[in-house]
Amino acid sequence: MxxxxxxxxxxxxxxxxxxxxxxxxxxxxxxxxxxxxxxxxxxxxxxxxxxxxxxxxxxxxxxxxxxxxxxxxxxxxxxxxxxxxxxxxxxxxxxxxxxxxxxxxxxxxxGSTMISRTGRIIGVYSPVNRCLKTSFSLTMGQLLSRDLKVLYMNFEDCSGFGKLIGEEHKAGLSDLFYYYSLEKYNWVRLASLVYTWGELDYVPPVRYPEDLNQITAKEVADLVSRIARESGYDVIILDLGQFGKKAAEVLEICDAVYMPVQEDCLSAAKVEEFEEYLSACGHESVRKRIQKIKLPYHSSFGRRDSYLEQLLWGELGDYTRQLLRKQP
The missing domain is CATH 3.40.50.10850 (Ntrc-like two-domain protein.)
Known part of the structure; x- marks a missing residue:
């Protein structure tokens, strides 16, 4: 250039x-x-x-x-x-x-294609709601992006991400799904949809919740695998939201899977049901790869526009640093 x-x-x-x-x-x-x-x-x-x-x-x-x-x-x-x-x-x-x-x-x-080393895929998923899944994903992304090239992808139907960082996105995951369905995806198309917050790259979440229904779990898995092979990112973090049980197929491609859990009996029952589903549907390898984590609830925070920075310096930031140090 x-x-x-x-x-x-x-x-x-x-x-x-x-x-x-x-x-x-x-x-x-x-x-x-x-x-x-x-x-x-x-x-x-x-x-x-x-x-x-x-x-x-x-x-x-x-x-x-x-x-x-x-x-x-x-x-x-x-x-x-x-x-x-x-x-x-x-x-x-x-x-x-x-x-x-x-x-x-x-x-x-x-037909231009970028060939690079395959990036590591980290999945964050839990059948339990309000478990700090997204806060943990963003904290991990910020910490890893200090030394590595990291791409964060949020698959929630209403993530609130744009409101949180105060950014208006012209395009994002919905457009990526569209181009992929037309077989027009390539690394250049991805680069045209990537935004950067601090040192963390991300593809903005879907524009409308219905957009998540326009692509199958297998297609998501194939798309993410291709991104990992061709994009040059060292790590791709998948924040899997309302994927339900079809998240299993996406988790199959992940090198590591973190599952935030809660200690109450209802949350435990949801996790047990999901694990039984994995075994019954031939995803036992995913079940063995899941690392359950009990995240510390952060206490009071200030303004919404500084929430992401504050994640790094609270209990959750300390917990995530220690967790990453233990990983190979």
Missing amino acids: AVYDADPFYAERFADFVNQKEQVPFQVMAFTTLEKLTVFAGAHEIEILLIHASVPREEIGKISAVQVVLLTDGEAVSLGGTYKSIYKYQAADCMMREVMECYCTSAEES
Whole structure:
């Protein structure tokens, strides 16, 4: 990926950001003169060229690149011709989602696939409600993302995640399901749907609860397995919400399974029933892999917009750190 802008600091900062995003398999080069860019393009293949919209079209046409995206100083508008445009002064992760969206068509046409080491899949599921499942998943994700590339995926029908972090998402898991059903999923499509909170990457949850019914457990398992193989993430955390007993098929692909439990008799009965289901339906291997955990209830917290940060420094954060230290 080549980036040309008259502002050397802009091009270099953007290149540094993308080069740190391991799930985006591009080496990014920053250029501040057209001459250097043209010489480079003559000797190297450029997959994506981000170039300032002020550059004359005839000059852009001399630079060989699979995909050209124009950088604009004002709101992105149609500038005519075959080039797409994006607004340059926005958050770098938002900009990368737009770049990947622009690149999706050419990647699909070429059958582009990223091959990488297979990431570790961690499933968090419990038949018990109000057991801190999501709080634990997010705490673990934040801790692991300090040293690893981590992707968090929430499969609850009403997660409240967007409200919690104060982010409006244009696309997410619903769109990922849609593209996968049309056999148009690839790593570029995934990159166009990934958001970042702190150091943790995530795909926003489904837009409507009904969207979870549009995909089977097997399809979810196949999709997540493909993400683990092709995306470059070290760890994928699956926060399995209202999947019910069909969660078993998804848990089969998990390298580790955590099940938050409660001590009351009703919660214990629910767990026992789920375990009997696993044995009866041929998922005994999942049952043996489940690690039951009794999470400490965190006490009073402050404002909702700082809830995720507070998770790290309370009882739950301490518990999760100790748990991760014990894992191989």
